[in-house]
Amino acid sequence: MxxxxxxxxxxxxxxxxxxxxxxxxxxxxxxxxxxxxxxxxxxxxxxxxxxxxxxxxxxxxxxxxxxxxxxxxxxxxxxxxxxxxxxxxxxxxxxxxxxRDDKRFLLVKVNLDDPWPKFQTTRLKKADGARYFGPFAHSGALRATVAWLNKEFGLRSCRPRSPGDKDYKHCNADVIRNCMAPCVAKVNREEYLEQLEQACVLVRGKGKDERAKGLKVEIEQSA
CATH class of the missing domain: 3.40.1440.10 (GIY-YIG endonuclease)
Structure with a gap:
C-alpha cells in the first residue's frame, strides 16, 4: 500500500x-x-x-x-x-x-509608547521597542480576528497616534459600543491598557476564559 x-x-x-x-x-x-x-x-x-x-x-x-x-x-x-x-x-x-515566495507573513504590532496603543498589522519587524506577535499566514483571517478583538475589548482602531475631540466627532465606534473612547476620556489609560493586555493574551493563544471561547466570528480563509 x-x-x-x-x-x-x-x-x-x-x-x-x-x-x-x-x-x-x-x-x-x-x-x-x-x-x-x-x-x-x-x-x-x-x-x-x-x-x-x-x-x-x-x-x-x-x-x-x-x-x-x-x-x-x-x-x-x-x-x-x-x-x-x-x-x-x-x-x-x-x-x-x-x-508565499518572497512575501512576508503578517505580524501583529502593539506600540506601548503610544498614548492609546492599538493593534496594527505589518510585514516588517523593527527594533522599535514595540510588541510583535506572529507571523500569521492568512492575512484576511488575521485582520478579521483583529477586528473582533478591537470590538470585544473596546480597543480603538482609528488612525491618529493620539486621538482627541476632533477625531471623536467623526467617529461612530463609541456610539455603537465598539470602543471605550479614550479620545474623550471615557476610560483612563490604566483601564485601557488592562483591556489591551487581556487581548494580547488571546493573540498569544493563551486565553482560557469565556472571551477565548467567544472567538468564533466567521472569517474568510485566505489563499
Missing part, C-alpha cells in the same frame, strides 16, 4: 472540526503547517486522487513529499489561526515559505 493510501485510510479518524495540521516527510520533519475549518475535509483534499489532479505544481510537490500528518483540534477557526502562526514560527516549514 502506498504512503498516500495509508494516509487516506486514516482520514476516518480525523474529526470534522477546526484545527491545525502538520505534514511530515519520510524523516519525520515538518514540511507544512496549515489551518482548517474542517480538518477531515481539508486533509481529504490532499489525499484523494481528485485533489491532487486539481492541485498546482507546488501543491503536487508537497503531496508527493507527505508521509505522515499530525492534527491539533481547537475550538474555533480563530484559535486555529493563532496556533498555525505559532507553529509556523516554531518550525519554519519549507513549503509554507515556498508557497
Amino acid at each position: 502506498s504512503d498516500l493510501s495509508l494516509l487516506r485510510a486514516r482520514l476516518s479518524q480525523v474529526p470534522h472540526k477546526p484545527g491545525v495540521y502538520l505534514h511530515k516527510d519520510r524523516l519525520g520533519s515538518i514540511i507544512y503547517v496549515g489551518k482548517a475549518r474542517d480538518l477531515r475535509k481539508r486533509l481529504s483534499s490532499y489525499f484523494m486522487p481528485s485533489g491532487k489532479k486539481r492541485a498546482d505544481r507546488k501543491t503536487r510537490a508537497l503531496i508527493d513529499s507527505i508521509c505522515d500528518f499530525e492534527i491539533h483540534e481547537v475550538r474555533n477557526e480563530q484559535e486555529a489561526l493563532l496556533l498555525e502562526g505559532k507553529l509556523i514560527k516554531q518550525y519554519r516549514p519549507r513549503y509554507n515559505v515556498s508557497f
